[in-house]
Amino acid sequence: MCYQGPCFNRCGLNGNHFIYMRKADMNSRLIVMLVVLVLLGAAVVAQAQERELNAAGGRLASTALPEMTPARFAPAPPPAPAIPPAGINEPGSLVNTAYNYDQVMQFLGVTLSPAQETYLAENRFLLLDVRDTSLKELAGYNYYNFDNMLAFLDAVGGDEMDPSTRAPHNARLITPDPLLHAFHRFFENTLEYLEEYELGHMLRLFLAEAQAKAFAYMEATAQDRPLYDRYHEIAAQLTVARVLLENGQWHEEPQYAGYGEEPQPDDMDTLQNARGLMSEFSMKLSPEMNERVAAELELIYAASQIAPSPLFGQYDETIKSDYTQYTPRSHYTKSSALRAYFRAMMYLGRNSYILNSSEGAGDALLMAHLMAGTMSDGRPLLEVWKEIMDITSFYAGPSDDIGYPEWRDFLVQVLGTDQIEPRMALDPDVQAAIAGNLDQLRPPRILSDVVVRGDIGSLDKEALLQETKAFRVFGQRFTFDAWVLNQLTAGAESTDAPLPSTPSALFVPAAMGDEQAREFSGIFVQDTSDAFSTPDGANQFLNEIDKMGDKLARVTEDEWFGSLGSVWLKLLSTLTTPYGEGYPLYMRGDNFQTKQIQTFLGSYTELKHDTLLYAKQSYAEMGGPDWDNLPPVPMGFVEPNMAFWYELDRLIEYAEAGFRSHGILEDQLEEWGTLGWFKQQVAFYTTLAEKELRGEAITEDEYEELRTMSLSHMAAPIIPGSVVDEDERRVALIADIHTDALAGQILYQATGEPYVMIAFVENEGTPRLVTGVVYNHFEFTGPLGGNRLTDEDWRAIVYDDPASLPPTNAYYQDILVQ
Template sequence: MQRKGIICIWLIGMLLLITLVSGCSGTSGAAEQNHAEGDTENPAVAGFASYNEVPVDCSPALKPYQVEPGLGNVTNKDMFQFSPEAERLLVKNGFVVVPNEHQREFFMLYEINRYDPVPSFITTDSMLHNYHLFFSHLLRVIEKEKLAPELKELTAAMLTVSQKQYAALKGSDWENAAKRNAGFFAVAAKLLDPQVNIPPQVKQVVAEELQLINNSEGIYVSPLMNMGQALDITDTPQEDYSQYIPRGHYTTDGLLQSYFKAMMWYGRMTFRLNSEDETKSAVLMTLALGEGDNGQKWDKIYQPTSFFVGRADDLSYLQYRELLDKIYGPKAGLGELASGGDKWATFMQAAAELEPPAINSIPIFDEDIQPDRESAIKGFRFMGQRYTLDADVFQRLVYRAVKENSQGERRMLPRGLDIPAAMGSDEAYAILEAEGETNYAGYRDNMNKMRQYITGLDKNIWTQNLYWGWLYTLEPLLREREEGYPAFMRNQAWTRKDLNSYLASWTELKHDTILYAKQVYAEMGGGMEGVDDRGYVEPNPHLYARLAALVNMTREGLSARDLLGQRDWDSLDRLEQLALALKTISEKELSNQPLTGEEYDLIRSYGGQLEHFWLEALRDIGVDHRSAIAENPAALVADVATDPNGRVLQEATGNIFEIYAVVPVDGTLRIAKGGVYSHYEFTWPLQDRLTDKKWHAILDAGQAPPLAGWTETFIAP
């Protein structure tokens, strides 16, 4: 009976959305206009989808209010019991967050509200989590159904061409480069299919690489990349094999695990420009991609992943192809290349003039041993990992971009707060300053430069792909709330609560894209009748508007490339409509306009809607009932930066915490209850990068690291 009731609630809620999404029309707020110059369509993603800004029209007009000691002016205070500290914070700030060690997903909390009944407080956290669920689901499905089979075919074809090139170039100066390529693609082929036969000439070196990948224990010299080269220690190619531990959603399926390892191999191994032999390998790969439909297969993998995450940060096939066509002509073959001469010298010079990567994602020595950083990291990658803005921020705020502090310590790992601080959050910067993170030489200057750069970005840059769009969606969490917003949102505690929401949603983004996004390396060294349970929506209309636009861009982009089934199209459409409805309700709340009965019903039915989205987003891994929540909680973990001396920075979300806010409804104050993220940041041994399963075990054992000290302003036992 309970299950049928939930379904009915959800169906009613979905019907109500149709009447709620028209909202208020008009001009955007000032912050929206700053990013809205030029065409509303982004040409950077023209091959997939446009980002269509959703206008926001609201003039916050709520009168200030204050919660009386003892909650004397709160109409439904008797429905709740708080600890003394929780009540103190509720009175002081107008809201409080209370940990709950048993709440594994957002929908469970909101459904409990419905049946208690308790007024629901719909949070931005819960909607952002919804998007994460679908982003991860869609990427999983596309990888399993489209990208993994394509990668297997491309790898087999490249291995075949590489063997032919090796046979043709034996005895020439290009022999070693061709042999390296045969080994390179044989490693990937073996990762994708253990039954593949390895060419005899590279059998030993491939076995050595596979052992290092499967052991995943840390940083070692790469046998394959070092093959046939007489290099000193500072020039010897090294790889962090701990990166091959499948993480994120890639642990859920054997096919995804093999895909993860092969794509990590293709994304990380660098054919460096400072090695002529490695550059020859890169050029031979470029020629091989020009045979048959190999280039099309490569593009079918590269373009969708670019839509999700972004473009490669390293030199790529497309750049080398352009240079080869310009210098040698479009029909140049092995014979002309192997003959050497002035054209090869011209190519090497032209490649040296290409832009280096912004992000260092490989182990290199510090500047005393290896002073030329660009030479050490610049090179070609077959399917390079992608540039992301947050990784760029991290790169500029760790050693060697910043130097030692007054104690002679190096900043080998960043902090998650670096990202919102760079995006303009003065509160994030103040926390970093109070904790001594800004005291490293060069930190303040680099942070100011990143702030100026980010402030100057227009909307077309912010919406060039889904990763950037997600960061753009989070930006409204960093704004100060002016007069006219609810009292609980106009204090330092709420500013910090929003920072917690930002970091947790950003953690979900890092988790979902852990395979593709480059990681920064520092350098070595049913309700009851008669009860008024009318709830409230956290009024952040700009965030809901951007989320609706991001969902629309996701749906239209994937659908245009035939990468989206009808069922997922329908779910994304419903998610967009829900975001638009919450935007409309937020605008009305801030303008002090009464909500309709249908809008209050939408708030009541929110838990059932969340459960529907949860089930839809997890059905590809076999989830078809809420009973699977124990094995599929919201909690997750992602490593986001590496100190090659042996530690990684882990960002994680845990169980869903409860938030209680004193909200105005029809001229009176009441407590509404909702769910918010919990967020953790800690370091961990490099050779043991955490998976979600390991993190869940840590949480279940009650061994989670402490929450950040700055959250004590709004979290109470």
């Protein structure tokens, strides 16, 4: 059954296998049913495996490892244009001369305290807690209120359909915040849609076929006990992955409850149910292996401790698995299918075949041989693997660990042939050749393992990364921010300069050039560790930040434009520069730079939330209007950060090209599709910002469009007609970005209800207040042990028990005035 939108028609095969076919007409909105004859019984798989066995003696045949180059979804767009000279000339009038001052305060339902009045007068902008204003009530609920933050901005502009109701308080302020938040909603919605109705089914096909091959190879090598034992191990590892993935309610298309009906429970993904699924395969595994599988499943579903992996721990006993990572979080809590996908991909992404171990390298060779085989329908198994990797890499980035393409090329180079015969995995000469050439393989750049060993104090991070060099089936992804945090932290390993074991997300904008974030980072480390209590200690650390800044400066455009996630991070770098002459006065002060940090980290939190699974962790009807006597058009304002607007346009262009090249979500790219319309809106905001910066007049029509333009469509569900409940409209979310095994704590980033921002501007000789919405960012630590915090946990605090919120981070205190 295929569904409206992107990608594939699917048909069942043996209950768990799926055939994927591209839609002939991507523009058609018809539901297409493709029926295929059902092939029953194990004979289907058995016949496929026979092609890979020699006729003589059942010996496994050699297989040519095909080359596999990850697809680049889209090239880097053309460079951004030069930023025009800044020419805004504000005379510096008193804030209370704003012609709409009283109307704005009345509209928001606030009376400023003396401290707030003073702050606004001195800084020319002010942040207000949305709970202290009337915006929540004014936004209310309507059919296109898919997101509270965007609805609040809509409410500022007033009735978009009736210009006779417009008033001076409807002057909107468009900062980067709502645009970044709107992109986050589109990014997450599309990824969630693809995972539940595309990628999850692809992964089911991959694992069903891979597991069947492993069991067939076990049978074929029954007379070769050492090789049989290796396939026995691999079969068990793949069985756990398959049980994790199948333990959810998978559907071909969205399921809706009938009118007046309650939705069916969607909570089948329990350990008990996993045990039931496991019983289908237990007869193929030895009693001892069944015990190990059961232990692995128990640890995964408990998701509460750090422990040796029963199925992967043998490759390196010093590496422990962090099972708390298996707590489904982000959008993966919404259905049993998404939770199942989360656990399976986390399992395949974090578990390693350690290459310094002859057993690990041998099993990695066998996995490559297995993956190079064909499926029961004759197609290459790698075809499905590549499709999954290409799409997820487009969103989250390339694997940080060795994947099939690099491992294949290494084996061909070292062994002198692309023909791999399984018994090579046990050949001492092959093992020696692999071990002697491992330095040709790049190490990971992010340490994401819990390493427990007595000599760790004599090893530096580079040595640890070399020793944890590994092959992973769907390895977690490299991200530039995790690289920064990983390089600027240390556990018990040796370091040249003192480094904290738990970082602050401030380190990321600091390394990207934000001087104020750099200053705050120095204060952070001084407050958290005695090692930095002296000026020398703090300066040593700041020098390390500068070194990372130098490394980031050498990152090429092609590297930044390697995934949507990295381009998003690059976009945030446009928020790290101070503003001088020719810009609005409210943008020139130090406190505005602090506000920019909050915008950076608020959007950064959403980026980490959306890619949490993949990214490798460092560790009214009224009378008709009088059209001849309309009220004056409110004069809004677009924040003229031209670097931001230009780079946002490049991000959209990259996303559009990537989706189109891979035939994904093409209906979203049309002129009135979600991304297509967003592109036009960004172009409009960019034009207005340019005109403001040049001191050019903005027309009444442009001001009216600025008042009425809505970004709420970016949060609309990908599936038309989906019901968006109150929890989904809420914008508060949480992501864990670093695990400190040494201190036993987890670093969290979170967003709360947005702030309302009012700013005083005077362009075009009109002193006025403009109103917008901006991020509310939190950073705090929690204990390592037990389940990690989810969006549901965090929202219960933000919306139901705000008195329990963590204290405001010290670096924000100067911009939050009561």
